[in-house]
Amino acid sequence: MGSSPAQAKHVAIIMDGNGRWAKRRALPRAMGHQRGVEAVRKLVRSVGSMGLDCLTLYAFSSENWKRPDEEVDDLMNLMRKFIKSDLPEFIANDVRLKIIGDWQGLAPDIVAMLEDALEQTSGGSRTLAVALNYGAQQEIARAAAKAAAIGEVTDKSIAAHLDTNDLPPLDLLIRTSGEVRLSNFLLWQAAYAEMLFVDTLWPDFTPEHLQTALDDFADRERRFGGR
Numbered sequence: 001m002g003s004s005p006a007q008a009k010h011v012a013i014i015m016d017g018n019g020r021w022a023k024r025r026a027l028p029r030a031m032g033h034q035r036g037v038e039a040v041r042k043l044v045r046s047v048g049s050m051g052l053d054c055l056t057l058y059a060f061s062s063e064n065w066k067r068p069d070e071e072v073d074d075l076m077n078l079m080r081k082f083i084k085s086d087l088p089e090f091i092a093n094d095v096r097l098k099i100i101g102d103w104q105g106l107a108p109d110i111v112a113m114l115e116d117a118l119e120q121t122s123g124g125s126r127t128l129a130v131a132l133n134y135g136a137q138q139e140i141a142r143a144a145a146k147a148a149a150i151g152e153v154t155d156k157s158i159a160a161h162l163d164t165n166d167l168p169p170l171d172l173l174i175r176t177s178g179e180v181r182l183s184n185f186l187l188w189q190a191a192y193a194e195m196l197f198v199d200t201l202w203p204d205f206t207p208e209h210l211q212t213a214l215d216d217f218a219d220r221e222r223r224f225g226g227r
């Protein structure tokens, strides 16, 4: 396909390195996550001006339950605070919230909060998709089961039943903190995505870093299996 500069429409980020950011400063891990939320907030504010239609963030994986209870509680409390404080801003900025993953399995008060936030932002033109209690293998298995139930196990049918079925194709997947793996994130959707692994720890990741990544993406030639 074309070699002309392309504007990424859908970017997903594995936000990694909160713990190391805190450790380097001899701060509690919770502080790293707190600063991680700050980084999220700044990024969401800049999405519109960067021409993105969708930003998808890996906030809590289905494997993150294995962390100590205290850390899981900290992350869930940050989620509660974030939704409460930033919902008015989402509405004002035309941001539609979307949740992917098995989020109905979260605490009932969070589920209720999210349902309310989803409803209040449903008219937004740009999407912030947050992966909560998310695992890509589980998502694919759920989608495949639904496809099988209608007797149509094809790639198109499975894709149509993924949690991301109403999102644009994934253009670029970024992971921060120097780790080079996908950790069960968007395995299906990443089939043709460009990937970028940066050393920056998540709390230090700024809208300028994202803009650099988008400029870099625009310069890459994507072939989608063709020549």
Ligand code: FPP
Residues within 6 Å of the ligand: 015, 016, 017, 018, 019, 020, 021, 033, 036, 037, 040, 057, 058, 059, 060, 064, 075, 078, 079, 082, 130, 177, 202
């Ligand atoms: C990875 O850092 C980060 C997470 C497991 C959670 C990401 C969550 C946030 C940025 C905050 C919540 C998000 C929202 C949208 C409110 P790590 O703890 O694995 O870092 P480490 O690998 O350095 O230990």
